[in-house]
Amino acid sequence: MVQVVNYEEDFNHELQSFLNETRITPLGFDYHVAAIMGPQSSGKSTLLNLLFGTKFRTMDESSGRYQVTQGVWLGRDADAGIIVMDLEGTDSRERGEEAANYERKSALFALALAEVLIVNVWAQDVGRYNAANMSLLKTVMELDLQLFFGGAAAVPPEGAEHKDRISEGGKPRMHKTRLLFVLRDHVSSPFETLCNTLRTDVDNIWNTISKPDAARDTPITNYFDIDFFALPHKVLMADMFQSKGAELRRRFHENEVFLEEYSRGVAADGFAAYAEGVWETIRANRELDIPSQKEMLAHVRCEQIAKEATLQVDETLAPMKAKLLPSDGSPADVVAELFPTLLAASDTAVESYEASAFRYSATVAEVKGSDMRAKIGGDCKALFDAQVALASDLAVSSFRSQVSASPVASTPTASKPWKNWGAVSKGALDEALKKFDELSATDSLSASADKISGAHPLSFAIATSSGVRRRLCATLDTEMERATADVVSTARTSCLKTFQDAFKPPLNTVLELASTDVWDRASEVGNTAWEVTEKEARKVYGETGLGFTAERTEDAVQDDIKPMCYEKALTDIKDAVGTPSNFLLRMTKRFDDEFRFDERGVPRHFGPTEDIEALFVAAREKGEELIDLLGEVKLTGSLTTLRTSSRSIDDSVAEPVILAEHLKADLREQLKRQAGAVFMEAKRAQEAAKVTTKVPLWLFGLLVILGWNEIMIVLRNPVLLLLTVIILPVLYMGYTLDAPTLLGPAVRATLNPLLEQAKTMLEQATAPEASVPTTSGLSGLSSASSSTTVMSGNEALHKD
């Protein structure tokens, strides 16, 4: 037994625990409430114990008459789902002046909660207004009208059952109360007479109480079922007391007393909260409005139920949250079977909520249920979003690793990364999407599409998943395009290399030769290289496995590869022709080859009879010929026949002019100047040769006559003769071998320091005293300098 309200009128919060322990809480609406009221020490507790097997304390007569039950006590029937309320006796001596006030409160409390109100009356008091508790009954009737109608507007039409303003689960909840008068210590008075007397008293009270206008003419039977039961004297007729008690007990337990229409519409799990709300309102002397109380209860209970249901979900989600949304900065990890787990958890929560919340105001239950679903949905969404985002990232990684770790890349054919690229990339794409679908449970989502629509907490899942999948497909498409572009680019580069390998080496030879048919030859080289490349390109496009049709392959070859090769050919030609300075070198070389060497390639000796002017003109024309030959690209043939749909060729490359007009003029001018210098040197060499050959014979005769004495001295002196015999062949050999040219640098290197030294010594010797140098020193220096100058001139000439 539990004291719900104590003597000081405090509500006991342990009531919920008591209801839990006595297993009332899970009963839903499948329980009943009976309360007993009546005078103090009138055997109320005794009767409840007899009827319901409860153990309310009763008075010990040997200790005198005193108040046992204080406040409101509550117990549970030993067998059935019946809550029994034992109220403090009325007319309490202990309460004194306050008794009436308290009686009104406890009666209101009992009326709000109990379907059956047992009114305990001594049989001998029937007919007496106060003794028979008629004043209390008047209070009960007035309070009932106030409680369950809350005003005239809510009064039902004549003859109709009155209804609560709150409907439960769409069904109007009926309210009516059974007033069961139990006549105690009934001995001999005819039961019928007693009943009639009581009924008359009750009717009189009903007629005299103030009622709302609309309820003025309604009979009491609209609101109360009045019943009577007599119990014999407990002491004098103990057996009969027991048997009648058992009969009344049976009537309670076989649902003859409790009717559906008496139900207060308070679910067992909300009974404690409801009772507390009602009592606190009564205690605070505020107007007790049952519908409002129920609405409040519905709010409180639905919130509690939702909280309990949400807690279960939280517990399920916690380990998954730790994996998907780690708070310690560790990398997130996917959760296997995430969606089915979320679905099961949210369904369980919703079912558990609905299983309890349906007993409360449908509107409130719907609102709270919707809040709960939103909360669960939000929690699940955070995880689901994280999972699908992770799944998307993993899918992209999978695609990339599939592409990079494809059989193509890991086999010797990797040198041709385009080979079977179509199949490889398609496989990688399929694998990536499969991975995403697995991790985001796309199949389960589709299968549960009907179930998770509307207000379901996971209703976001399909849209989220398909949105992420759409974005993933776009990302993979981009990845695919990029990878395909790379692969195709590699294929194109390979084709270009094929072209260049076939084109560049022979082109260089052709341009180097620069024969008059240079462009015919270059075109032939280009066209041959293109034929090779064209075949290779068709093969490469076929190998990609990207599904190129013959027509598309042809388009790609003609519109992509060919212009590229053509561009490359033009670039190669321009590179081979070179910059203007290189071009000038080529021109001067060509001039030199023509001017300095004869047809056999032998260096020319510009003798006195050589026609240097004619040679010079011919050689210069030969050099200038290069300008006309190579100044403009004149390729022809298949390589140059681009289709009109071809992509445009880079203008800077496509321009056929290699040497602009001003460059040509400039080159001609420079060639002219350089050739002129060479011509002058040649001319000097020829003049020198003329001088050597023009020494007259008589000069040699004169030389012999004038030097006869010296010749004789030499011939007669063996030493001088020997020296002459040695020196003359040496001088001749030196002349014939061009000793000044060969030995010039060595001689210069040897003489220069000596000359420097001599110069220094000379300066030192002459500095203070002799300001005029000696003739021999100056002549020596002069001869040395002139000798150096001559050698330099010779050297330069020979070098040229």
Ligand SMILES: Nc1nc2c(ncn2[C@@H]2O[C@H](COP(=O)(O)OP(=O)(O)OP(=O)(O)O)[C@@H](O)[C@H]2O)c(=O)[nH]1
């Ligand atoms: N004469 C008679 N005495 C009874 C009957 N039932 C109980 N008593 C006795 O009346 C006394 C009071 O019984 P309780 O059951 O404690 O009465 P109560 O109305 O619960 O008393 P409070 O809780 O103090 O208001 C006890 O001594 C009982 O033995 C009955 O039917 N007839």
